[in-house]
Amino acid sequence: MTRRLDDGHMWMETTATELFLATASPRILYAEFNSDHEKEHGADWLWCWVDRDGTTFCLLVQAKILKNPDGRRWRIDFGYKTRGDEARRPQIAKLIAASDRYEAAAAYVLYCGDTEYRATLECDRRHDGVACRERERVGVSAISALVAENAVTYYGKDAGVAAFHAAVPVEDIAGSDNLDTPIVPLTRGLPEDLVRFLRQPQRGARRAAKELLRPVERIRMGQFTTAVLERTAPVTGALFQDLPADRGHFSVPYLAHVLRGLRAKAPGYVRDVLEGRTPPAWVTDHLAGIIVITDADAPPAAGGQVVDCGRHIVEDQASSTVAPDSEEA
Template sequence: MPGGEEMSPGEALRTARIAVDQHMTKKLDDEHMWHEETATDILLSTASPRIRYKAFGKDHEKEHGADWLWCWVDRDGTTFCLLVQAKILKRAPSGKRWTIDFAYKTRGDKEHRPQISKLIAASDRYEAAAAYVLYCGDPEYRATLECDRRHDGAPCRERQRVGVSAVSALVAENAVTYYGRDAGVAAFHTAVPVEDIAGSDNLDTPIVPLTRGLPEDLAHFLRQPQRGARRAAKELLRPVEQIRAGQFSTATLERAAPAAGALFPDLPADRGHFSVPYLSHMLRGLRAETPGYVRDVMEGRTPPAWVTAHLAGIVLVTDADAQPATGGWIADSASGPVENRTSSAMTPGTRGAA
């Protein structure tokens, strides 16, 4: 296995995800639930030094529901930024209901806004897309999860590598609106393993947008395989486009206000049933050049106070488009990943109930 700095981003995140999987399984075996903060610490510290991170202090959930700003930076400076909040896929004691508290309202918020609304609004500050990182446990923990959709022939609950996944806040918002009590399962179904967002050996498939008459550079981006920052943006956009394709409303041809510095500044204002224009929201974080406050962290400087005062920290996936040194994924160790082992003696009806 290559040294940490020689790994691809996907390899580093796979190694980190396995470490988080093992932590979650150990907590469940001890009849406890893991915490988002601890899981995030394990994820970032294990992925380091290939994936760098800079912490600024306490989290700022009460203000805007966000933890970290994740930034994929290619060698040519192309950057994709994602404002992230961590959540846990929780199971009720009955084992029949699964939830992710997207609609959670932080105590002390005088406006009583749900956290998901604050996260989407806060992403405007950084002109980033908003998303969640989900900590979902191992397949044994998810054994009673019922979903009528399948992935490559396997039930949703048996999906591999999804212990640490990401999903757009627009997908979560849609799930809360249309699935109610089952929003957690709906969001989990469309969540993408973090290591797949970073890139894999497989070419990403084309996205066929509902909106027609797109600029040629954007149409090419959606049709052709991508790497690095472009790949990350495309993988987070894909489930949003799939949801939009199933909505019964006509796509508008109006244009959204241009986003300064965006790789694709000319985007449709179509929002379907989302709260904001979805293409503009998802792709404004894909920049032609690296934002100054991200370069500050890359070069060892402290970003401005308007950044440090509103974030727990910044995660940097530099050289995001670099080819893997090994030419492929690392193999899971014999003692890792918990996705292939069942060590707990607890019954499915009691293990990890929240």
């Protein structure tokens, strides 16, 4: 991003993602597909953190740029409507709906440039004593789609700045050596294992899920609606099965939405990537690719592999994934 700015040009989401993946490899694995995915689903990539014990956290991700086109107002185009979509649905609504297909959490990865690029961003809130725009590592950050949805609803034209303030640097999501602070949930009567997860330090995939949940829970604490005790339908394979249906002002139950992406073992399409197989068509036809961060709680690996299923199709190998019943998200 800095190089493009130094050359007097802006970067594109696809270019930034390609360079990001190439730079992060071989620490991460990625499978790249070739499909017209964005029109239908509003999503780019499926990101998955996979620990040694198989615990996995998956995000269905859309990439966005923090922009300042007129030199006055910073924005992130969450309200974008994909050309060719007859229903003209906002991309954010399609992203949240499409995440049901993979039983993953919906999220955005934000490309926010360097501190010089963000020098005029106006946010008077601070992070551990550091001005919001001057935070380190925040150039590539992530937020839950529910945070973006809230920003669009309540901050209007300032939604981009609000979302940036809530964003978590990708490097800090599962790679930080600092202990994560507890989350005090609004909803009472939670199962003991979920309370321990929220209150005790986590590592790896669990840490990734907790850091994506943290801003959502913080927003929910400020919403003046009563938390409900009814339970959502359990998600097969999810680490936490007994979750409240409380949604506050979000469009979906927030705990269930984020934590359904946290699984006791990797989904079949993730195992396909890890084992060098091509994931099934219901995955490859709807995503640009899959990113797998293995051993998320381990130091950087000395070696690894890059799996490019878009160019090297593996024949006659059965996928370990069964397609969902529904063809549409």
